[in-house]
Amino acid sequence: MVAEERVSQKKKEYRKRLAEYLQTYDKAFIVNADNVGSKQFMDIRKALRPNSVILMGKNTMMRFCVEKYLEETGDHRWECLVKPGKKGLLEGNVGIVFTNGDLSQVKDEIAKYKVGAPARVGATANEDVVIKAGGTGMDPSQTSFFQALGIATKINKGTIEIVSDVVVVKTGDRVGASQATLLAKLGIKPFKYGLQILKVIESGAVYDPKVMDITDEDMLSSVITAIREVAALSLGASYPSLAAAPHIIIDGYKNALAIALETDYTFPLAQKVKDYLADPSKFAVASAPAVGGAAAAPAAKEEPKKEEPSEEEDMGFSLFD
Numbered sequence: 001m002v003a004e005e006r007v008s009q010k011k012k013e014y015r016k017r018l019a020e021y022l023q024t025y026d027k028a029f030i031v032n033a034d035n036v037g038s039k040q041f042m043d044i045r046k047a048l049r050p051n052s053v054i055l056m057g058k059n060t061m062m063r064f065c066v067e068k069y070l071e072e073t074g075d076h077r078w079e080c081l082v083k084p085g086k087k088g089l090l091e092g093n094v095g096i097v098f099t100n101g102d103l104s105q106v107k108d109e110i111a112k113y114k115v116g117a118p119a120r121v122g123a124t125a126n127e128d129v130v131i132k133a134g135g136t137g138m139d140p141s142q143t144s145f146f147q148a149l150g151i152a153t154k155i156n157k158g159t160i161e162i163v164s165d166v167v168v169v170k171t172g173d174r175v176g177a178s179q180a181t182l183l184a185k186l187g188i189k190p191f192k193y194g195l196q197i198l199k200v201i202e203s204g205a206v207y208d209p210k211v212m213d214i215t216d217e218d219m220l221s222s223v224i225t226a227i228r229e230v231a232a233l234s235l236g237a238s239y240p241s242l243a244a245a246p247h248i249i250i251d252g253y254k255n256a257l258a259i260a261l262e263t264d265y266t267f268p269l270a271q272k273v274k275d276y277l278a279d280p281s282k283f284a285v286a287s288a289p290a291v292g293g294a295a296a297a298p299a300a301k302e303e304p305k306k307e308e309p310s311e312e313e314d315m316g317f318s319l320f321d
Helices: 002-024 038-048 059-073 076-081 103-111 140-148 177-185 209-213 216-237 245-262 268-278 281-301 311-315
Strands: 027-032 052-055 094-099 115-117 129-131 153-156 159-162 166-169 191-193 196-202 205-207
Touching (some): 002 094, 038 103, 076 196, 103 209, 140 153, 196 209, 216 245
Antiparallel strands (some): 027 196, 115 191, 153 159
């Protein structure tokens, strides 16, 4: 009876704490905690303070508490956690990181606490496991480990050397016994374990964490590409649009100019072109000041020569004085 009262009291405290988090915070990460050790988890929790908190628990308990909170408050921001008739986002070994801080900074902080781990038999690879080409330091008697996995090798200076890079485990595949043994012999710890962000919740909106990796440059590039495609489509279909407007105006001007040159119809810009074509010398006249100015510059620098006085003037007298 006492044990039941304790359990009931813990559930009440848990429900109260979760309700406080749901009311206090408006952003959260749904994180997967597979292969995360207790020490590692404590370090993450400490690093995220004071702007963020982590809540773990049984999925059924979390769903129950969230549903009760929604019934009592009508706070629609967190409906995504428990969709009617579905498990929602609370499925698997997951927890919730509540925050009012900058999502990118919190994400980067979580990523700092990933630790390397050896490949265990049966573990699922969260990324491609690649063995680089080069020396292994293993003696030729151990070539069977490489042959079992179809890895091309050669003997160089008495040791096994891998000919080229090879993927031994692909993302999503499970690690086999031969793969785990070889990776251990090579001293490779291919996996990094930590809290894995599955979804981002922001003011009721749910999106993939990859969206946070999109930069302003990526957005600008996408917009420019879209404008070019719309402009090309509009021009091809002869359908006016804002993106195609500059091209349509330029093409219209070129067509009007071509008509004006072949007919008596004219307009100011066309008349200017007609005048140049009628009298090509105007081109030379227009460019003459530039040429003349350039030629005159050196001459201006030359100082006029002073006339030297004659010998008689220097003596100050004449034969006829």
